[in-house]
Structures are given as structure tokens and as C-alpha cells.
Amino acid sequence: MDFSTTDQQDQIRRAIRDLCAGFGDEYWRELDRKREYPERFVRALTDAGWLAALIPADYGGAGLGVADAAVIIEEINRSGGNAASAHAQMYTMGTLLRHGSEDQKRGYLPRIAKGQLRLQAFGVTEPEAGSETTRLRTAAVRKGDRYVVNGKKVFISRAEHSDLLLLLARTTPYEELEDKTEGLSIFMVDLRRAVADGRITVRPIDTMLNHHTTELFIQDLEIPARDLIGQEGQGFRHIIDSWNVERILIASEALGDGRWFVERAAKYAGDRVVFGRPIGANQGVQFPIAQAHARLEAATLLRDKAAWLFDHGKPCGPEANMAKLLASQASWDAANAALDTHGGYGFAAEYDVERKFRETRLLLVAPISNNLVLAYIGQNVLGMPRSY
Numbered sequence: 190m191d192f193s194t195t196d197q198q199d200q201i202r203r204a205i206r207d208l209c210a211g212f213g214d215e216y217w218r219e220l221d222r223k224r225e226y227p228e229r230f231v232r233a234l235t236d237a238g239w240l241a242a243l244i245p246a247d248y249g250g251a252g253l254g255v256a257d258a259a260v261i262i263e264e265i266n267r268s269g270g271n272a273a274s275a276h277a278q279m280y281t282m283g284t285l286l287r288h289g290s291e292d293q294k295r296g297y298l299p300r301i302a303k304g305q306l307r308l309q310a311f312g313v314t315e316p317e318a319g320s321e322t323t324r325l326r327t328a329a330v331r332k333g334d335r336y337v338v339n340g341k342k343v344f345i346s347r348a349e350h351s352d353l354l355l356l357l358a359r360t361t362p363y364e365e366l367e368d369k370t371e372g373l374s375i376f377m378v379d380l381r382r383a384v385a386d387g388r389i390t391v392r393p394i395d396t397m398l399n400h401h402t403t404e405l406f407i408q409d410l411e412i413p414a415r416d417l418i419g420q421e422g423q424g425f426r427h428i429i430d431s432w433n434v435e436r437i438l439i440a441s442e443a444l445g446d447g448r449w450f451v452e453r454a455a456k457y458a459g460d461r462v463v464f465g466r467p468i469g470a471n472q473g474v475q476f477p478i479a480q481a482h483a484r485l486e487a488a489t490l491l492r493d494k495a496a497w498l499f500d501h502g503k504p505c506g507p508e509a510n511m512a513k514l515l516a517s518q519a520s521w522d523a524a525n526a527a528l529d530t531h532g533g534y535g536f537a538a539e540y541d542v543e544r545k546f547r548e549t550r551l552l553l554v555a556p557i558s559n560n561l562v563l564a565y566i567g568q569n570v571l572g573m574p575r576s577y
């Protein structure tokens with residue numbers, strides 16, 4: 190077994206570190222304080238081609254694998270930044286890539302790769318359905334050469350900062366389905382136009398972190414039938430493919446956060462002197478940091494395995510889900526160790542620990558809550574009885 194990283198991955202890591210060095214703690218702290226979108230950072234990432242990492246070279250992207258993309262995302266969060274501002278572009282585009290027609294791919298991907306179009310918004314969650322995606326109600330009714338969509342979405346992130354929205358909507362009523370995973374379809378929506386025409390109203394949701402998530406109210410939105418991605422009624426299956434990539438990249442965000450917490454905590458534990466010695470000399474301070482480091486290392490192995498399987502065209506659902514579970518838990522342990530290590534200063538915004546603490550907490554819940562990951566492992570991997 191070879192656990193070494195490739196030269197290409199080492200180069201990517203260095204390049205992302207260099208780029209992120211231009212966006213230090215103060216940049217992210219100030220954005221967090223003002224709840225502003227990291228426009229300059231996202232522009233720099235886009236201009237350097239990193240957000241087009243997973244777009245094949247034929248369509249103007251870098252043609253990298255998920256293992257490479259994981260390095261990009263991990264390094265952003267390890268630098269103290271937050272890849273959530275842009276990560277969706279990487280994984281949502283997989284649905285278009287795998288299930289879009291050649292015309293759709295030629296129409297969108299090169300412009301996304303060049304940074305002329307942003308595909309940052311993914312519209313799945315609804316207030317009533319919650320985690321039960323097969324219960325979505327937003328309906329897309331076919332009328333001639335178009336679909337007319339009505340419904341409501343909640344927690345749709347970056348809708349104010351994206352040109353396009355990948356939308357999951359119901360094309361067959363739930364009651365008429367034998368297989369309840371069918372009946373949903375994916376559409377590419379021109380979000381800017383839909384908002385300008387008053388067909389989608391975007392209402393920001395204030396959250397505990399700087400995340401730019403919103404509610405969408407969709408009223409008589411007309412989508413040309415040519416903007417259906419893949420097969421009508423198979424939308425749920427189409428997005429499941431990209432969910433594995435999402436899980437791997439979210440695990441990478443958590444790992445980056447976790448590394449940041451461990452590095453900051455270890456440094457502070459060495460510097461802060463109380464009772465005549467560095468606080469890190471006390472096992473009560475040192476061991477939680479060491480434990481967090483060990484957990485991060487273990488989660489990294491599973492993330493790397495999941496990415497390797499995906500890049501080699503092999504099934505990776507269990508590994509991708511377990512990587513997300515373990516990485517988000519490891520990062521949360523590291524966050525708590527870092528907060529405890531910093532004592533009262535952990536709560537002071539200027540140390541950035543409280544900001545990263547809030548940011549990494551999200552990963553236990555979204556884009557999928559860890560309970561649902563455990564249910565997937567229990568039911569789909571271990572074959573135990575279903576709760577739903």
C-alpha cells in the first residue's frame with residue numbers, strides 16, 4: 190500500500206497555501222463580523238482555475254481528480270479560511286458532467302471554468318421534507334416545451350452569489366410512485382433571470398456563521414425543457430453520484446479545520462505560561478490536542494480511501510459517508526480542545542478560534558446530518574432494519 194501523496198498534490202498544496210497567504214486571519218474575521226461574502230477570495234480562486242479543478246480539460250477545466258480537489262479544499266480551511274463560500278461549484282457540477290447532454294456541458298462548463306458563470310447554488314432542502322429528500326414538494330409541471338415550477342426551498346446557500354441554480358423538483362406526484370426514489374428531476378436554472386423576473390424571491394437567513402444561506406420562494410418559474418439535466422424522474426439518483434464527492438470534500442473541509450485547531454492549540458499551549466510553566470506541559474491540556482490529532486489522522490486515511498475509490502471509478506458510498514462522519518467529529522473534538530486550551534481568549538474574536546468553532550460545528554449537521562449518515566451505515570452497509 191502506498192500512502193504517499195503525488196508530486197501534483199504536493200504542488201497543489203503549496204500553491205493553495207501561497208494563495209491563502211494573501212487572505213489572512215483579519216480578512217476572514219472582518220468578513221465574519223460584517224457577514225460579507227468573500228468575493229475577493231472566490232475571485233482569486235476562480236482566476237487561478239482552482240474552482241474548475243473537477244471540470245475535464247476538454248471543457249476548459251483542470252481535469253483533476255477528487256483526491257486533488259480534496260487537497261484544495263483542505264488547505265483553504267487549514268489556512269484559517271472557509272471553503273464553504275465556493276465548494277458547491279466543485280461538486281454540483283458533477284451532476285451536470287455525468288448526466289448533462291453534450292450541448293448542456295458545452296454550454297455551461299467552459300463558461301464556469303473561465304469564471305464567467307458561477308454555479309454555486311444547489312436547491313434541495315425544503316421546510317416540510319427536511320432530511321427526507323424523497324418527500325420534496327416543489328413541483329415542476331410539464332407544459333409543452335417547458336416546465337412550470339412552484340414551491341419553496343430553505344437553507345439554499347450562496348443563491349445571492351451564484352448565476353445558476355441546480356434545482357431538484359418533483360415531476361411525478363409522490364402518491365403515484367411505486368419506487369419513492371423516483372419522480373424527482375434536476376434542472377439548471379438561470380437564477381439571475383429568475384430573480385430579475387420575480388419568479389424566485391430570495392430571502393437571506395441569519396445564521397450563527399457567515400454562510401449566506403437563504404430561503405427561495407418559487408412562483409410560476411418557467412424552465413425550458415432543454416434545461417432538464419439527465420432523465421426526468423431520475424433526479425434523486427443523479428444527485429446521489431455527486432453526493433459522494435460532496436461527502437469527500439466536506440470531510441476535507443473538516444480535516445482542514447481540525448488541522449488548524451490542532452496547530453493553533455499546540456502553539457498556544459507552548460507559548461502560554463501559567464503556574465510558572467507552559468500550559469501544554471499539563472497533560473490535561475496536552476492530551477486532548479494529541480487525541481484530536483490522532484483522530485484527524487485516522488479520518489484522513491478514510492477520506493483518502495474514499496477519494497481513491499471515486500477516482501478509480503469504484504463504488505465509494507460507505508467510505509465517503511464514513512469519512513464525512515469521522516472527519517466532522519474529529520474536527521469538532523479539535524475545536525473543543527482548541528477552545529479549552531485558549532481559556533477565556535478562545536472566546537475573543539481576535540483569536541479566531543470562536544469563529545472557526547462556529548464554522549466547523551455546521552459540518553456535523555449540514556449538508557447532511559451525521560444521524561442520517563449513521564442511518565445509512567446501519568441500514569445500507571450493515572443491513573439493519575430501516576427507520577424510514
Ligand SMILES: Cc1cc2nc3c(=O)[nH]c(=O)nc-3n(C[C@H](O)[C@H](O)[C@H](O)COP(=O)(O)OP(=O)(O)OC[C@H]3O[C@@H](n4cnc5c(N)ncnc54)[C@H](O)[C@@H]3O)c2cc1C
Nearest residue numbers: 311312313314319320344345346400402555556557558560
Ligand atoms: C448553514 C446551512 C447551509 C445549508 N446549505 C444548503 C444548501 O446549499 N442546499 C440545500 O439543499 N440544503 C442546505 N442546507 C440544509 C441541510 O442540508 C439540512 O439542514 C440538513 O440536511 C438537515 O435537514 P433539516 O434541517 O430539515 O433537519 P431535519 O430533517 O428536520 O432533522 C432535524 C434533526 O433530526 C434528526 N433526524 C431526522 N430524521 C432522522 C432519522 N430518521 N433518524 C435519526 N435522526 C433523524 C436529524 O439528524 C437532525 O438532527 C444547509 C443547512 C445549513 C444549516
